[in-house]
Amino acid sequence: MAKNRVLTLWDEEGVNEKDTAVLRKKSAEVPVPLDKESRSAVQTLIDSFVGRDDASGLAAPQIGISKRIIVFRNKGFDEKRKVTPDDFEVLINPRITQARGEKVTMSEGCLSCPEIQIEVSRFPEIKVRALNAQGEKISKRYLNYVARVIQHEIDHLDGKLIVDYEGDIYYPKSKEKLFNKLFGGT
Numbered sequence: 001m002a003k004n005r006v007l008t009l010w011d012e013e014g015v016n017e018k019d020t021a022v023l024r025k026k027s028a029e030v031p032v033p034l035d036k037e038s039r040s041a042v043q044t045l046i047d048s049f050v051g052r053d054d055a056s057g058l059a060a061p062q063i064g065i066s067k068r069i070i071v072f073r074n075k076g077f078d079e080k081r082k083v084t085p086d087d088f089e090v091l092i093n094p095r096i097t098q099a100r101g102e103k104v105t106m107s108e109g110c111l112s113c114p115e116i117q118i119e120v121s122r123f124p125e126i127k128v129r130a131l132n133a134q135g136e137k138i139s140k141r142y143l144n145y146v147a148r149v150i151q152h153e154i155d156h157l158d159g160k161l162i163v164d165y166e167g168d169i170y171y172p173k174s175k176e177k178l179f180n181k182l183f184g185g186t
């Protein structure tokens with residue numbers, strides 16, 4: 001199983017220029033029908049996600065693959081257990097075709113933005129058109145937490161991360177120096 005390292009915007013030293021360039025790039029549409037390369041990218045993303053207990057979702061650019069593929073948990077959020085092969089769903093070329101309800105604000109973390117949490121407002125209900133892991137066309141409605149995770153992961157495909165939202169930001173006191181440097185605080 002090929003597992004890829006998760007890229008991050010920064011590390012202990014400061015901005016991670018190389019990773020940032022990849023994370024900020026808009027990912028490419030996956031050709032339909034799925035070719036061998038795309039299938040292998042889907043598998044690498046799954047392999048990089050399954051077994052983790054620290055993530056609700058992962059987008060291909062986070063592991064250095066600039067393709068529009070995301071994976072996310074669809075159950076087992078509260079149990080703090082590792083992701084198993086029955087817990088997740090893959091969406092390829094996902095497009096939100098409908099967003100409903102009043103936006104809900106909640107703090108979010110991201111493997112690519114280590115040690116911070118930022119408040120982000122997102123729709124509680126979305127309808128998504130995409131391909132599944134087998135390359136079949138689907139259109140599906142998602143609610144609440146899963147809808148939030150999908151919106152977060154789709155942002156990654158457009159090079160957008162939680163630090164781009166205006167919400168309140170939280171980080172450990174011990175990291176104050178680093179984050180003041182990164183975000184230009186006083």
Ligand SMILES: [Zn+2]
Pocket residue numbers: 109110111112152156
């Ligand atoms: Zn993220």
